[in-house]
Amino acid sequence: MEGVDHLADERKKAEFNVEAMKIVWAGSQHNLEVSNRISKLVADDPAFRKDDRTMLPRKELFKNTLRKAAYAWKRINELRLSEEEASKLRFYVDETAYTDLHWGMFIPAIKGQGTDEQQRKWLPLAYKMQIIGCYAQTELGHGSNVQGLETTATFDPHTDEFVIHSPTLTSSKWWPGGLGKVSTHAVTYARLIIDGKDHGVHGFIVQLRSLEDHRPLPGITVGDIGMKFGNGAYNTMDNGVLRFDHVRIPRNQMLMKVSQVTREGKYKQSDVPRQLVYGTMVYVRQRIVADASCYLSRAVCIATRYSAVRRQFGSQNGGPETQVIDYKTQQSRLFPLLASAYAFRFVGEWLEWLYTDVMQRLQANDFSTLPEAHACTAGLKSLTTSVTADGIEECRKLCGGHGYLCTSGLPELFAVYVPACTYEGDNIVLLLQVARFLMKTVSQIGTGKQPVGTIAYMGRIEHLMQCRCNVQRGFAELSADLVEAAVAHCQLIVVSKFIEKLQQDIPGEGVKQQLEALCGIYYLSLLHKHQGDFLATSYLTPKQSALANDQLRALYSKVRPNAIALVDAFNYSDHFLSSILGRYDGNVYPKLYEAAWKDPLNESVVPDGYHEYVRPLLKQQLHTARL
Ligand SMILES: CC/C=C\C/C=C\C/C=C\C/C=C\C/C=C\C/C=C\C=C\C(=O)SCCNC(=O)CCNC(=O)[C@H](O)C(C)(C)COP(=O)(O)OP(=O)(O)OC[C@H]1O[C@@H](n2cnc3c(N)ncnc32)[C@H](O)[C@@H]1OP(=O)(O)O
Numbered sequence: 001m002e003g004v005d006h007l008a009d010e011r012k013k014a015e016f017n018v019e020a021m022k023i024v025w026a027g028s029q030h031n032l033e034v035s036n037r038i039s040k041l042v043a044d045d046p047a048f049r050k051d052d053r054t055m056l057p058r059k060e061l062f063k064n065t066l067r068k069a070a071y072a073w074k075r076i077n078e079l080r081l082s083e084e085e086a087s088k089l090r091f092y093v094d095e096t097a098y099t100d101l102h103w104g105m106f107i108p109a110i111k112g113q114g115t116d117e118q119q120r121k122w123l124p125l126a127y128k129m130q131i132i133g134c135y136a137q138t139e140l141g142h143g144s145n146v147q148g149l150e151t152t153a154t155f156d157p158h159t160d161e162f163v164i165h166s167p168t169l170t171s172s173k174w175w176p177g178g179l180g181k182v183s184t185h186a187v188t189y190a191r192l193i194i195d196g197k198d199h200g201v202h203g204f205i206v207q208l209r210s211l212e213d214h215r216p217l218p219g220i221t222v223g224d225i226g227m228k229f230g231n232g233a234y235n236t237m238d239n240g241v242l243r244f245d246h247v248r249i250p251r252n253q254m255l256m257k258v259s260q261v262t263r264e265g266k267y268k269q270s271d272v273p274r275q276l277v278y279g280t281m282v283y284v285r286q287r288i289v290a291d292a293s294c295y296l297s298r299a300v301c302i303a304t305r306y307s308a309v310r311r312q313f314g315s316q317n318g319g320p321e322t323q324v325i326d327y328k329t330q331q332s333r334l335f336p337l338l339a340s341a342y343a344f345r346f347v348g349e350w351l352e353w354l355y356t357d358v359m360q361r362l363q364a365n366d367f368s369t370l371p372e373a374h375a376c377t378a379g380l381k382s383l384t385t386s387v388t389a390d391g392i393e394e395c396r397k398l399c400g401g402h403g404y405l406c407t408s409g410l411p412e413l414f415a416v417y418v419p420a421c422t423y424e425g426d427n428i429v430l431l432l433q434v435a436r437f438l439m440k441t442v443s444q445i446g447t448g449k450q451p452v453g454t455i456a457y458m459g460r461i462e463h464l465m466q467c468r469c470n471v472q473r474g475f476a477e478l479s480a481d482l483v484e485a486a487v488a489h490c491q492l493i494v495v496s497k498f499i500e501k502l503q504q505d506i507p508g509e510g511v512k513q514q515l516e517a518l519c520g521i522y523y524l525s526l527l528h529k530h531q532g533d534f535l536a537t538s539y540l541t542p543k544q545s546a547l548a549n550d551q552l553r554a555l556y557s558k559v560r561p562n563a564i565a566l567v568d569a570f571n572y573s574d575h576f577l578s579s580i581l582g583r584y585d586g587n588v589y590p591k592l593y594e595a596a597w598k599d600p601l602n603e604s605v606v607p608d609g610y611h612e613y614v615r616p617l618l619k620q621q622l623h624t625a626r627l
Pocket residue numbers: 096100101103104105135137138143144145146147177275276278279281282284287288291370371374416417420422423424425426429433436440
């Protein structure tokens with residue numbers, strides 16, 4: 001029934017102040033106000049419609065994305081939106097586009113690795129979108145191993161230029177988003193060669209296309225790499241291929257904050273770690289962690305609302321069947337994901353703080369916290385994206401058959417999100433970086449160096465203090481176990497940041513109690529999942545393990561009446577969720593029925609192809625039957 005809130009009874013059960021929880025989720029009253037205003041702006045504008053996205057052929061889909069990106073830019077300028085509001089608007093438009101890479105990587109790369117002079121030249125052009133940029137690092141044959149890139153940038157002292165070249169097929173740039181069809185410029189990563197000497201990988205600003213007619217400049221071959229997983233989803237993005245045939249750029253287009261090449265061809269390394277060349281990846285990994293909670297909470301919101309609407313079995317005396325959310329099995333799959341969404345929100349906030357702190361220290365030439373920042377961003381990116389991708393798929397299954405329909409919103413959400421486990425660093429490769437950091441810490445504990453920050457706990461573990469180990473010995477052989485240790489370390493960070501959040505003053509009736517319950521669900525469900533490890537290492541007795549499980553079940557019961565309100569606190573509009581199963585009013589069945597009839601296949605009663613391919617079969621059967 002239109003206008004009826006089918007979830008109203010569920011909302012009445014809430015034992016906490018939902019408006020106050022919305023502020024906690026948004027981070028502040030100000031953030032909530034901006035989110036409300038911008039999300040409404042997008043939802044009310046038919047130009048941002050997206051319910052047809054999974055049905056459009058690629059060319060039409062891509063053109064539509066270009067139209068939306070241009071329209072979004074027009075609105076940002078007309079309404080004089082601030083940078084914060086503009087990025088919120090792109091978030092609520094909810095369509096991956098070349099602009100993600102322009103704002104998310106091209107500009108940050110210039111800011112992080114360009115000199116003041118380079119920033120003064122390039123940033124105003126980029127901010128006004130008079131040039132559009134991408135981040136061209138990965139190659140056909142090399143992704144994870146950045147030091148293995150093959151593209152060369154050879155200094156020519158006669159002309160004061162670099163010659164950018166792709167020497168082999170495997171050196172072709174492959175994957176950069178925005179590169180395929182749109183970008184006019186790329187921050188390109190290439191090996192710096194001076195006088196025959198290889199100085200390793202550096203970033204260069206290279207113009208790819210004419211600003212007049214958009215054609216590739218001489219020596220540039222560029223195009224899209226083709227369709228990716230899923231309908232709609234990441235196919236709105238022009239991930240590209242790029243080859244250079246001795247393309248010349250002026251010397252001052254090498255990003256020279258970390259190291260410089262002089263007019264005479266001298267290579268000078270600033271007094272900063274070379275890893276700062278990887279700085280853009282650290283920035284984006286930190287953003288990806290913040291984003292994981294958004295994707296997971298969307299899926300959880302859909303699955304929770306639908307689980308309250310859906311009924312199966314258990315009818316008493318002809319009464320209604322049981323809401324599937326009341327089954328303990330459903331709760332044991334759903335509520336840990338709900339708890340994870342909140343946990344990732346808080347760890348994302350903390351990581352943002354850590355990143356800002358590291359950046360401030362770098363300004364003051366203090367590089368001491370860089371290894372920890374790298375380990376935290378790499379590890380948490382890996383953990384949160386893996387859990388989120390798996391969580392979205394679990395939410396689809398929690399919605400039964402209807403979860404498989406595109407109109408549930410879940411298939412596209414999964415397809416658009418799952419590459420997050422690969423881009424910005426394959427999740428296993430990143431965990432190996434964390435493991436390396438942990439092993440290095442262990443090797444230093446023996447020398448009396450006290451670990452601080454997220455690894456301080458290691459200094460309190462007795463047997464680690466006795467440990468005398470070399471970082472590399474046995475590392476490869478034990479790498480699968482070390483990856484597990486790295487995940488456990490990252491989980492510890494997530495749990496401790498959730499607990500720290502609870503130690504803050506959290507206003508709003510019942511809000512803190514709900515968060516305490518969710519925090520308990522988060523760590524107890526982990527403990528339950530890994531109880532074998534805890535029992536094997538005698539950190540838990542079987543009795544304690546059983547008690548923990550009892551406590552977990554009790555917390556599911558505590559959260560159950562609040563479940564709908566806890567997902568309402570994410571504050572997602574129906575437009576943003578784009579899911580019939582996750583509708584705010586729970587009016588699922590009539591809307592599913594209505595949507596089916598809008599499918600292009602139902603435009604005609606007799607489908608295209610019937611007369612060519614079906615009718616002849618039927619005729620043949622009629623003929624055979626008569627015989
Ligand atoms: C659909 C959209 C979804 C979400 C949107 C999310 C966010 C939106 C908001 C903003 C973002 C905007 C856009 C992004 C959106 C979507 C993503 C789209 C695009 C994706 C782009 C990319 O994928 S770009 C390419 C990314 N590539 C990688 O990540 C490569 C991974 N590899 C590496 O990083 C390195 O090769 C390595 C770390 C694995 C190894 O490096 P190497 O130099 O060989 O190092 P080692 O020898 O192992 O180590 C040497 C020492 O250096 C230390 N180290 C390594 N890396 C760093 C670092 N980054 N910082 C600091 N220190 C570092 C290492 O620990 C070693 O230290 P020691 O002390 O041990 O010597």
